[in-house]
Amino acid sequence: MYDIGNLYEATSIKNAIDLLCEHPKAHIIAGGSDVLVQMREGKLAGVDLVSIYKLDEMRGITITDDKSIRIGSLTSFSHITHNKIIEENLYVLGEAVDQVGGPQVRNIGTIGGNTCNGVTSADSASTLFALDAMIEITGKNGVRTIPISEFYISAGKVALEVGDVQTAIIIPHKSYDGYSGYYLKYAMRNAMDISTLGCSVNVKLSADKTIIEDARIAFGVAGPIPLRAKTAEKRVKSAPINEQTFDTFAESILEDINPRDSWRATKAFRCHIGKSIAKRALEKAIQRAGVETHV
Amino acid sequence: MFKEITCSINGKECTKVIDVRASLTDMLRNQYHLTSVKKGCEVGECGACTVLIDGEAYNSCIYLAVWAEGKSIWTLEGLMSPDGELSDIQQAFIDEAAIQCGFCTPGFVMTTVEILNQKKLYTRDELRKLLSGHLCRCTGYQNVLNAVEKVMKDRLNQ
Ligand code: FES
Ligand code: FES
Numbered sequence: 001m002y003d004i005g006n007l008y009e010a011t012s013i014k015n016a017i018d019l020l021c022e023h024p025k026a027h028i029i030a031g032g033s034d035v036l037v038q039m040r041e042g043k044l045a046g047v048d049l050v051s052i053y054k055l056d057e058m059r060g061i062t063i064t065d066d067k068s069i070r071i072g073s074l075t076s077f078s079h080i081t082h083n084k085i086i087e088e089n090l091y092v093l094g095e096a097v098d099q100v101g102g103p104q105v106r107n108i109g110t111i112g113g114n115t116c117n118g119v120t121s122a123d124s125a126s127t128l129f130a131l132d133a134m135i136e137i138t139g140k141n142g143v144r145t146i147p148i149s150e151f152y153i154s155a156g157k158v159a160l161e162v163g164d165v166q167t168a169i170i171i172p173h174k175s176y177d178g179y180s181g182y183y184l185k186y187a188m189r190n191a192m193d194i195s196t197l198g199c200s201v202n203v204k205l206s207a208d209k210t211i212i213e214d215a216r217i218a219f220g221v222a223g224p225i226p227l228r229a230k231t232a233e234k235r236v237k238s239a240p241i242n243e244q245t246f247d248t249f250a251e252s253i254l255e256d257i258n259p260r261d262s263w264r265a266t267k268a269f270r271c272h273i274g275k276s277i278a279k280r281a282l283e284k285a286i287q288r289a290g291v292e293t294h295v
Numbered sequence: 296m297f298k299e300i301t302c303s304i305n306g307k308e309c310t311k312v313i314d315v316r317a318s319l320t321d322m323l324r325n326q327y328h329l330t331s332v333k334k335g336c337e338v339g340e341c342g343a344c345t346v347l348i349d350g351e352a353y354n355s356c357i358y359l360a361v362w363a364e365g366k367s368i369w370t371l372e373g374l375m376s377p378d379g380e381l382s383d384i385q386q387a388f389i390d391e392a393a394i395q396c397g398f399c400t401p402g403f404v405m406t407t408v409e410i411l412n413q414k415k416l417y418t419r420d421e422l423r424k425l426l427s428g429h430l431c432r433c434t435g436y437q438n439v440l441n442a443v444e445k446v447m448k449d450r451l452n453q
Contacts, residue, residue: 002359007296007315009361029359036318036357037338053362078351102428103406105339107351108358191427192340 002039005048010055013138013165019050021140021163026050028165030074030113033105058112058167061085067173070136073112073166077124078103080111090171091288092181096127096200099185102192112166115151118158118225125152125226127183127200129218132175135159136168145170155224179204179214182284184277188264196265197221197273201281205241205289212236212245215282222257222274229256232278241291250279302363304329305373319355319363320344323370331371331401335430342429345402346370352409354428371401374408384408384446391442395433403429407443416451419444 008023010016020026026048029035038044052058058074061083069085077097080086086094100106100114100123114122115135128148135151137144140163148169151159160166181202187193198220204213215236217229232252239245259270283293301310304327311326320337323329323346332355335343339357346355347369374382384407387393394400403426410417410425417425422443431439447453 001314001321002316002318004316007359007361032359033339033357036359040338051359051361053359054364101339102342103425104342104345104352104354104428107353108339191424 002036003042003045004039005046008048008050010050010052013052013055013057013167016050016052016055016165017138017140017163020165023048023050024162028052028116030116031076031108031110033101033109034113034117052165064170067177068134069171069176071111071169071171073136073168074110075112077106077109077111077114081106089176090131090181092183092200092202092285093124093127093131093171096123096183096185096198099123099183099195105192111169115148115169116158116160116166118152118154118156120155120223120225121194121198121221122226123183123185123195123198123220126198126218126220127181128169128171129226129228130181130200130202130216131171132216134170134172135166136170137164138167139164143167149228152225175202179216180285180288182281182288184281184284186273186277194264195221197259197270197277199274199277199281201278201285203282203285203289205286205291209289209291210241212239212241212286217253217278217282219257219274219278222259222270227256229253229278231255236282241286241293246279246283246293249282250275253278298361300361300364302365303367305369313360315359315361317360319346319348319353319358319360319368322360322363323355323368329370329372333398333401335398335402340430341399342402342406343399345405345429347405347409350409350412352406352428369405369408371404374404383449384411384442387442387446387449388439391438391445393434393438393442399429399431399433403431403439407446410443411447411450414451416453417447422447 008019029049029051058072060072081094081098114124133148134145179202183200185195185198187195202216220226235252236249261267296315323332333343335341337356339354344356
């Protein structure tokens with residue numbers, strides 16, 4: 001038995017918003033793999049919950065008229081990984097969310113819940129940062145869409161006001177068209193572990209595949225919220241694909257990331273692996289774009 | 296707060312009034328006496344409580360019982376044939392000595408049902424990943440992998 005105060009089950013997105021406005025202290029529960037665990041641990045003991053889990057209108061992946069990819073916030077990790085649209089256009093996102101927890105957790109866990117927690121270690125988050133994802137929020141005054149970099153405010157805090165529900169995550173066409181990506185999670189165990197450091201890279205190469213035309217690199221656990229490595233991105237933009245570029249890139253990472261000491265790993269260790277996983281993720285992303293490198 | 300929940304359990308339509316604070320594990324064990332659904336960690340770490348919901352494996356300890364409304368749920372009890380025969384998966388676990396104390400076994404078996412329903416030939420490494428949501432304190436996992444691999448190959452005539 002869970003120590004739930006009152007449980008309100010939403011019957012539609014509109015009903016969820018009404019319930020949240022009526023009960024401003026209530027927490028939203030989506031798949032529950034974080035909320036219920038925190039309740040068990042006593043952190044959320046006795047709180048009221050508004051359950052949105054049964055709102056199927058918030059599930060599924062579609063390509064919109066402007067060729068953006070729209071992922072309903074309640075879509076589970078496993079459904080993202082095995083979705084055709086994702087496999088063909090956004091392989092790196094399917095790859096990233098396939099590293100969350102274990103198989104049963106990936107069946108219940110939702111991409112919306114993963115991002116609304118506001119934690120830096122969320123496996124989906126760094127990839128969504130590297131894709132310049134847009135977050136669709138539905139509230140009492142209608143729908144608004146903001147960049148993911150504005151959605152994350154500080155550790156554990158996201159841009160949701162009372163009565164707001166995150167309804168979808170949108171990947172704009174220009175963010176994925178012609179790009180290839182790679183996500184690398186460094187964790188102590190192969191499954192059921194939280195990342196020590198995660199790095200997601202998206203690159204676009206020149207037509208002759210000799211120059212990096214554009215690169216977007218994001219990290220998880222390198223700061224209180226996921227972050228983009230802007231200095232490193234600038235250094236590799238328009239650079240030729242060679243070992244020297246990869247090394248410059250790896251060194252530049254240290255100007256961007258600011259990990260902390262925690263019981264999981266020290267700052268020094270995170271900086272050390274930061275360089276190597278960034279370099280490896282960049283090379284792998286370039287390989288995916290069809291270029292042979294030595295990694 | 297109480298609520299009437301109707302769902303299909305092991306192929307049978309059932310309705311019971313439940314406490315809305317109950318997990319699906321609570322409902323299956325206390326209301327339906329399906330005690331193959333084990334309470335291990337109760338925080339989604341060990342997989343001992345795994346059941347199938349609409350064909351997918353879930354940790355029932357972190358699934359609210361009210362969400363079961365309208366769903367089709369299978370537990371280990373549902374695998375037994377009408378004449379009491381064990382399923383091929385259960386038999387393989389016995390044959391390969393993949394069971395010691397047995398506490399983790401119902402969960403492993405239910406995940407194996409989900410895996411083998413894909414009708415794909417997985418490598419040993421892929422199977423490892425697919426089974427990684429289960430903890431076993433006795434077997435050391437090798438025999439579990441052997442059992443799953445054996446049924447997979449048998450079913451695909453390999
Ligand atoms: S009892 Fe449910 S995962 Fe451990
Ligand atoms: S057989 Fe004892 S826990 Fe697995």
